[in-house]
Amino acid sequence: MFATFILALRSAGLPTSVTEHLALLNAMRSGVCDYSVEDFYFLSRATLVKDERHLDRFDRVFAEVFKGLERPEGEDHELMQQLPEEWLRKLSEKILTDEEKQLIEAAGGFDKLMEMLRQRLAEQKGRHQGGSKWIGTAGTSPFGANGYNPEGVRIGQDKSRNRSAVKVWDKREFKDLDGDVELGTRTMKLALRRLRRFARQGAATELDIGGTIKATANNAGSLDLKMVAERHNAVKVLLLLDIGGSMDDHVRACEELFSAIRTEFKHLEHYYFHNCIYEKLWKNNRRRKDTETTTWDLLRTYGPDYKVIIVGDGAMAPYEIVNPGGSVEHWNEESGKVWMQRITRHFRRTAWLNPVPQDQWRYSASTGMLSEIMEARMFPLTLEGLDGLTRELAR
Amino acid sequence: MAFKSTASYIATRDLEVAVNAAVALQRPLLVKGEPGTGKTVLAHEVSRALGMPLIEWHIKSTTKAQQGLYEYDAVSRLRDGQLGDERVHDIGNYIVRGKLWEAFEADQQSVLLIDEIDKADIEFPNDLLLELDRMQFYVYETRKTVVAKQRPIVIITSNNEKELPDAFLRRCFFHYIRFPDRETMEQIVQSHFPDVKQELAREALNVFFQIRGVNELKKKPATSELLDWLKLLMIEDLPPEVLRSADSKVVLPPLHGALLKNEQDVHLFERLAFLSRRQPQR
Ligand SMILES: Nc1ncnc2c1ncn2[C@@H]1O[C@H](COP(=O)(O)OP(=O)(O)OP(=O)(O)O)[C@@H](O)[C@H]1O
């Protein structure tokens, strides 16, 4: 049941980790809450959600996974046991971060984890037989939902079935806090604020030499150190924009977004490409030939400390990425993938901003390939996406 | 000993659960919510409910994580050196203890409030990860490790000015104080002003929630503004009737300065009031 719940949360985009999963189990064992579904809801929410924007999504998943929970006649089957272990293992491998995998490794591997889970669940069960109904009494398996999709667990079928009285989580009180909507005029200001914050990071203090000398002199030679806040904005950004496709409007919007706060960055440079990055980029799309730069020059010109943001829909034929000569415009000696990898290796921080809504990414094979090359640092053009992006780049 | 809603602090059930989980599992509790919704006061209440001393660390934009552990006052030492003070030979004399050290060394378990963590540099939370996790740190200058005698209960507040790093978040329990609904707010008012005239409280809450309903406000008044305003109303001993507008017209409430702190918001309200006066009577 728990595993199901956690997996469902993760596929809904909540970054819950094994650490939190175990914390929840421990909290339940420590008896900090009553054995009521509502307290369990509060406890799991406090443990698994770390951002108010995710509260609404949490509520939805909770409602879905635990629906029918309070039905007295609920058949008592353990969801965990229904799920083939191999399947769980595969799924977990796909969604766990490296850090988490290590944690599991340290605890004796995945089998150990599953065993631990099962054991804890059994303990729970033994202790509160009959009392608590929230273990193993899922009304319906969310995995049986119409059309299981291999990329994750699809939650969300007909919600009205099995609905009893309105529960806390069904009230959806945190709906307005969800940041996962596309950027519009309303959210633009917020987006700008986020970028500005990103541009201004790293306000360290530095020694004020003039002030120190003066203060020390005033002090009759006893040293008196003076510090001042470092003023300049240290962030340098290199924007690479895909131009000439169906997403031009969005790409432009993105470009404007960045140029609106151009002065906040120490440097902000931009170049264009088409579909995928190959051996050449250009600065002005109308005078493309005159403004071309080779990608090698780009790598020589901008140091690894530049934060690279690639903007594009990533939708193209797979051969445009993997095959030499795959470009739709010219003959490229080396594949797009090779060039992409040169970029991700040269720059310490790179990320991809994709204006296509995230739930559609999986329909495009090339998007998946690029995301893989980017090591999953692909973010949607939403407030939340920008948060993820800036956080990634600020690391 | 569990944390519960008290006569002076109204805690919703979800907050009680979150606090008690954090206490039981000895992990920090991160509290967010609109300004003025009782984040800072929560730590005070927890310390009172659990009978533990409160150690407060208020974060500013210049606060460094290291300051919470200790600071080496090199300048004093240099000065003492120049003046030939004997103390200079013991570096320990120049180690200034921070709030975390204080909490670690206390004889009794304490509540440590790290208030407005988002004010600091983005690296700040990361820099405290290990110390809050292990509840110990190493003092390089004296080559000693300071280990917590008891793990303090850590309550961290944030106003969302900066994102907190994932690794930090993973270690915390999280509670978002949702803006109190009418019923909860009535209880909060009662807890602060047990002998407020019921009629006044009711009318004031009507006005308050009406104002909060105006989405265009730059800064919506929160609990603290409501309480300030009510206090003024009580001091001035205004009759509840002045808060009641005969029809549903918008008026600028008396002593509105306590509720609307932003000039633009006051203007907005004046405009709304003006428009609603001009509307023909129905
Ligand atoms: N649930 C509550 N019960 C009783 N009093 C409350 C409650 N919530 C808020 N208050 C009162 O509201 C006032 C503001 O609280 P507090 O200063 O803790 O808010 P805050 O969230 O820390 O605000 P800020 O973000 O501005 O620091 C205090 O006077 C407090 O007593």
Ligand SMILES: [Mg+2]
């Ligand atoms: Mg406060």
